[in-house]
Amino acid sequence: MADKLTPEQRHRCMSHVRSKNTKPEIIVRKYLFSCGFRYRVNVKTLPGTPDIVLRKYRTVIFVNGCFWHGHEGCKYFVLPKSNVEYWRKKIERNRERDLEERVRLRDMGWHVIQLWECQLKPKVRRRTLEGLAYTLNKMTLLNFGAKVYGLPEAEDGLCAAEDNAEYGTSARQEIKDGACPCD
Numbered sequence: 001m002a003d004k005l006t007p008e009q010r011h012r013c014m015s016h017v018r019s020k021n022t023k024p025e026i027i028v029r030k031y032l033f034s035c036g037f038r039y040r041v042n043v044k045t046l047p048g049t050p051d052i053v054l055r056k057y058r059t060v061i062f063v064n065g066c067f068w069h070g071h072e073g074c075k076y077f078v079l080p081k082s083n084v085e086y087w088r089k090k091i092e093r094n095r096e097r098d099l100e101e102r103v104r105l106r107d108m109g110w111h112v113i114q115l116w117e118c119q120l121k122p123k124v125r126r127r128t129l130e131g132l133a134y135t136l137n138k139m140t141l142l143n144f145g146a147k148v149y150g151l152p153e154a155e156d157g158l159c160a161a162e163d164n165a166e167y168g169t170s171a172r173q174e175i176k177d178g179a180c181p182c183d
């Protein structure tokens with residue numbers, strides 16, 4: 001029976017097998033949760049219904065499938081051999097819509113992070129997730145610094161050296177505290 005499958009069908013089946021119980025979105029959510037991040041999922045009130053919304057970080061995350069969202073240059077983005085034109089247009093529309101949604105979210109003051117399914121494959125998953133946690137922690141620091149110290153950039157250089165040193169220490173500490181214990 002398997003011999004009757006077209007390459008496309010086989011590909012789809014294989015993808016399905018591989019993604020069983022390891023839906024990219026769930027991988028990201030579990031990781032973030034284990035690192036202490038709290039979020040909402042599938043927030044319909046925001047453009048594009050982001051998969052993960054971290055309000056405290058003013059960050060939304062989209063976890064995109066490489067095929068449906070047309071991940072350029074990605075080996076998982078291969079147009080089916082039949083109805084090429086139909087698929088090309090369809091994916092192109094998806095990409096345009098993604099872009100519009102990202103622009104709208106940014107206009108609303110959100111940081112938008114886009115993760116691809118291929119970045120969550122077992123071999124590269126850890127690097128992707130650690131990078132994500134690092135980015136989020138860095139954002140907190142920036143926000144934290146702005147709120148608490150409120151120093152215009154020009155005044156930074158006038159601070160006493162000790163103050164700077166102290167600032168640096170607490171900044172590093174925060175990254176350490178926020179680092180994921182699960183690796």
Ligand SMILES: [Zn+2]
Nearest residue numbers: 066071074118
């Ligand atoms: Zn991809």
